[in-house]
Amino acid sequence: MRMHEYQAKQVFRQHGIPTARGELALNPEQVRKIAEKLGGKVVLKSQVLVGGRGKAGGIKLANSADEAYELAKQMFGMVIKGHRVEKLYVEEQLEIDREMYVGFTIDRASKGFALIVSSVGGMDIEEIAEKHPDRIARVTVDPTYGLWDYQIREVLYKSNMPREYHKEVTRIIKPLYGILVHNEAELTEINPLVVTRDGRIIAADARLNIDDNALYRHPELKELKDYTEVDQTERIAEEKGLNFVKLDGNIGVIANGAGMSMATMDLIYLEGGKPANFLDVGGGASSEVVKEAVGIILMDESVKVIFMNIFGGITRCDEVAKGLITAFSEMEIPVPVVLRLAGTNEEEGRKLIGEFIKEKGIGSIHLVETMEEGAKKAVELAKGV
Amino acid sequence: MAIIIDENTRAIVQGITGSQGRFHAERMIAYGTKIVGGVTPGKGGSEVLGVPVFDTVKEAVEGTGANASVIFVPAAFAGDAIMEAVDAGVEVIVAITEGIPVYDELKVYKKVKAEGRILIGPNCPGVMSVEKSHLGIMPPQIFSEGNVGIVSRSGTLTYQVAYNLTKLGIGQSTVVGIGGDRIIGTSFVEVLEMFEKDDQTELVVLIGEIGGTDEEEAAKFIEKKMSKPVVGYIAGITAPPGKRMGHAGAIIEGGKGTAESKIKALNEVGVEVGRTPMEVAEIVKRKLKG
Numbered sequence: 001m002r003m004h005e006y007q008a009k010q011v012f013r014q015h016g017i018p019t020a021r022g023e024l025a026l027n028p029e030q031v032r033k034i035a036e037k038l039g040g041k042v043v044l045k046s047q048v049l050v051g052g053r054g055k056a057g058g059i060k061l062a063n064s065a066d067e068a069y070e071l072a073k074q075m076f077g078m079v080i081k082g083h084r085v086e087k088l089y090v091e092e093q094l095e096i097d098r099e100m101y102v103g104f105t106i107d108r109a110s111k112g113f114a115l116i117v118s119s120v121g122g123m124d125i126e127e128i129a130e131k132h133p134d135r136i137a138r139v140t141v142d143p144t145y146g147l148w149d150y151q152i153r154e155v156l157y158k159s160n161m162p163r164e165y166h167k168e169v170t171r172i173i174k175p176l177y178g179i180l181v182h183n184e185a186e187l188t189e190i191n192p193l194v195v196t197r198d199g200r201i202i203a204a205d206a207r208l209n210i211d212d213n214a215l216y217r218h219p220e221l222k223e224l225k226d227y228t229e230v231d232q233t234e235r236i237a238e239e240k241g242l243n244f245v246k247l248d249g250n251i252g253v254i255a256n257g258a259g260m261s262m263a264t265m266d267l268i269y270l271e272g273g274k275p276a277n278f279l280d281v282g283g284g285a286s287s288e289v290v291k292e293a294v295g296i297i298l299m300d301e302s303v304k305v306i307f308m309n310i311f312g313g314i315t316r317c318d319e320v321a322k323g324l325i326t327a328f329s330e331m332e333i334p335v336p337v338v339l340r341l342a343g344t345n346e347e348e349g350r351k352l353i354g355e356f357i358k359e360k361g362i363g364s365i366h367l368v369e370t371m372e373e374g375a376k377k378a379v380e381l382a383k384g385v
Numbered sequence: 386m387a388i389i390i391d392e393n394t395r396a397i398v399q400g401i402t403g404s405q406g407r408f409h410a411e412r413m414i415a416y417g418t419k420i421v422g423g424v425t426p427g428k429g430g431s432e433v434l435g436v437p438v439f440d441t442v443k444e445a446v447e448g449t450g451a452n453a454s455v456i457f458v459p460a461a462f463a464g465d466a467i468m469e470a471v472d473a474g475v476e477v478i479v480a481i482t483e484g485i486p487v488y489d490e491l492k493v494y495k496k497v498k499a500e501g502r503i504l505i506g507p508n509c510p511g512v513m514s515v516e517k518s519h520l521g522i523m524p525p526q527i528f529s530e531g532n533v534g535i536v537s538r539s540g541t542l543t544y545q546v547a548y549n550l551t552k553l554g555i556g557q558s559t560v561v562g563i564g565g566d567r568i569i570g571t572s573f574v575e576v577l578e579m580f581e582k583d584d585q586t587e588l589v590v591l592i593g594e595i596g597g598t599d600e601e602e603a604a605k606f607i608e609k610k611m612s613k614p615v616v617g618y619i620a621g622i623t624a625p626p627g628k629r630m631g632h633a634g635a636i637i638e639g640g641k642g643t644a645e646s647k648i649k650a651l652n653e654v655g656v657e658v659g660r661t662p663m664e665v666a667e668i669v670k671r672k673l674k675g
Contacts, residue, residue: 106487108567108597108634111494126639143491184488213460213633214486243631247623258565258631259539259594262620263662266644269623270660278624280631283522283540313510313524313544343544344524371545372663 001210004047006089007224008206015175018202022091028072034090035068041093048083049229056080095197103189104180113141119161121192147177168201184214233299240292249274251382252297252306256281256315264309273379276303284314290323307338307378309371317341317349325356336364336381340374387514387559388579394518396453397422397445399466406457409522416519421449442473453477455520464489479520480506490568504570510540510562531556534580537592549666558585565632573603588614595621596635600647608654614672617651617658618665619644
C-alpha cells in the first residue's frame with residue numbers, strides 16, 4: 001500500500017523528521033485559508049499516487065493566498081496519469097539551496113534492507129544512479145542485526161555529501177529506519193531531502209509503502225488506504241479475492257495461477273493481439289469464482305473476446321466449466337469466449353461445455369485444445385477475422 | 386537419485402487438521418509419500434488419515450523421526466510454523482502458504498540459512514521427486530519419471546511444461562516450485578547446483594517470471610558452473626511496470642526485473658528460451674536427442 005505524501009509526512013513528523021509546515025485541502029476555499037495561515041507564499045501539491053506528478057503539472061507555486069485559490073481551482077479535478085486530483089497538500093515554500101536523497105527499500109537479492117543515500121536529489125533514483133554514479137551510495141542492512149552507525153557513515157562518505165550535513169542527515173536516517181521497520185514498510189524515501197538557504201535540512205517529499213501482507217498487523221495504517229486511487233474494476237476484483245490488473249488491450253484474459261495468467265497475456269501478444277487485463281482466479285477456483293471473473297472482465301467495454309485458459313492442477317476443469325455455464329445462464333455475454341481446459345477432470349469439463357453448447361445452440365464458445373491454439377483463435381476473433 | 390526429497394523422506398504436515406492440510410496430506414499419502422504425522426497446536430493426541438497429530442513440531446519429530454515438513458498454516462501463523470520446524474531440527478521445510486508478511490520471510494530466511502536447512506517457498510506448489518516422494522500440492526498424474534529437472538517460480542506453468550514433456554514421452558526427475566514471493570528460501574542458483582550434482586538429471590528447465598534478478602543470477606551460474614543443458618521460459622513480456630502480477634515477487638520496479646532482461650541474460654550464456662510452453666518442450670526434446 002502506497003501512502004499519500006501528506007499521510008507519510010505525518011508519520012515522519014511523529015518520528016522527529018523535519019518537514020515543511022503544511023495542511024491538506026479538499027477545495028479551493030480551504031486552500032486559500034491554509035495559504036493565509038502560512039503567510040501566502042505556498043506550494044500546492046496534488047495528492048495522487050503516481051510518480052512524476054511535478055513534471056505533469058501537479059505541483060504549483062503561489063505567491064499569495066489569492067493566487068493559491070486561483071491555481072487550486074484549476075488543479076482540483078485535473079487528471080494526472082489517470083489519477084484525478086481530489087486533494088491538495090498546501091505547504092510553506094522553502095528556499096532551497098541543495099537537493100539530496102535518502103531512502104530504504106527491501107533488497108531481494110541480499111535478503112535485507114538497502115540504505116541508499118545520494119548527495120543529489122529531486123529526480124528519481126534510477127536517474128540519479130545513471131547521471132551521478134559518484135554521488136550515490138548504498139549499503140545492505142541485515143534485518144537480524146539492524147542499522148549501525150558505521151553503515152550510515154559509509155554511505156555518507158561514499159556519496160560525497162558535504163561533511164557539514166552528515167550529523168543532521170544521520171539524525172534523519174535513524175528515525176527513517178525506525179519508520180521502515182516499525183510499519184513493516186517496503187519503502188521509505190525522502191526525495192528530495194533539501195537544505196534550505198537558512199541551513200535547515202527538511203524532508204520536502206515523503207514516501208512510505210507498506211507491505212500489503214502485513215496490513216492486518218497495522219490497522220491504523222490500513223484505515224488510510226485511499227480506495228479512490230484504485231481502479232474501480234481492480235477494487236471490485238480485490239473485494240472478490242481475485243488478482244486483477246487492468247491493461248489497455250481488447251482480449252480479456254482469465255487464467256489460473258499468476259505465471260499462467262502472464263503466459264496467456266504473452267501468447268496473445270506473440271500472436272499479434274493485445275491483452276485487456278491480467279486475471280488470476282487462483283488455485284482450486286470454484287464455479288462461483290469463475291462466474292465472478294467473467295463478470296469483472298465484462299465491466300471493461302473495450303473487451304472484444306474472452307480467452308479463458310485453465311490448466312487444472314488443484315483447479316478442476318468440470319468446476320470451471322460449470323462456472324462458465326452459470327455465467328452464460330445468469331448474464332448476457334456479448335463477446336465470444338475461447339476456452340481451453342486441460343489437466344484435472346479435463347474430459348468431464350469438456351463434455352459439460354460440449355453438451356451445453358449443443359443444447360442451447362450457443363455459437364460463441366470456442367473450445368480449443370492447447371493454449372497456443374487458444375491465443376491464436378482469440379486474436380483472430382478480436383480482429384474480426 | 387533425485388534432489389531435495391526421495392523415498393527416504395519422512396514428512397509431517399503442519400496444519401494437517403485444516404481443510405487444505407488434510408486434503409493435500411491425503412493426496413500426498415496416496416502418491417506414496419511417507420507422511421508420518423501432523424502438527425496442529427491444541428489437537429495433539431488425535432489422529433488424522435491414520436497418522437498421529439502432535440501439538441508441537443518437536444514432539445512430532447521425536448515421535449516419528451520426521452526429517453521434512455510441509456506447511457499449510459494460514460499466512461499470519463506460517464512464519465511461526467517455519468521457525469518452529471527449524472528449531473525442532475527439520476531438514477527440509479516446504480512452505481505452501483501465500484501472503485506471508487515479508488518481514489516474517491526475512492527473519493525466517495536468516496534463521497533457515499544460519500541453521501543450514503532447506504526452505505522451499507513460501508508461496509510455492511512444493512517439490513515432486515517423481516515416483517519417490519511428493520511434498521506439496523502438485524497434481525501427480527501429469528508427471529512421469531525421467532531425467533529432466535524442472536525449477537520454477539510458477540505453479541501452473543510448471544504443470545503445463547511437465548504435461549507437455551510427458552506428452553512427448555519425456556519424464557522428469559525432480560520438479561521444484563521455488564515460489565512466487567520476493568523473499569524465498571531457495572533460489573534458482575541453489576536448485577541448479579543440486580541438479581548439476583544429481584545423477585538422474587540430464588537437462589534442466591528453468592521457468593522464471595518478471596521481478597527481481599534471480600534469473601540473471603542463474604545465468605551467471607550456468608555460464609560458470611553448469612555442464613548440463615538448461616532450457617528456459619520467462620513469463621511476463623507484456624506485464625506493465627510497477628504493477629504486481631499476482632505473485633508478490635512478480636513486479637518490475639525501477640526498470641529492473643523485466644522479462645527482456647532475463648531472456649537476454651539467459652540467451653547470452655547459451656540458454657535457449659522458449660516463447661511458449663509448447664516450444665519449451667520441443668527444445669527439450671531436440672536437446673535430449675542431440
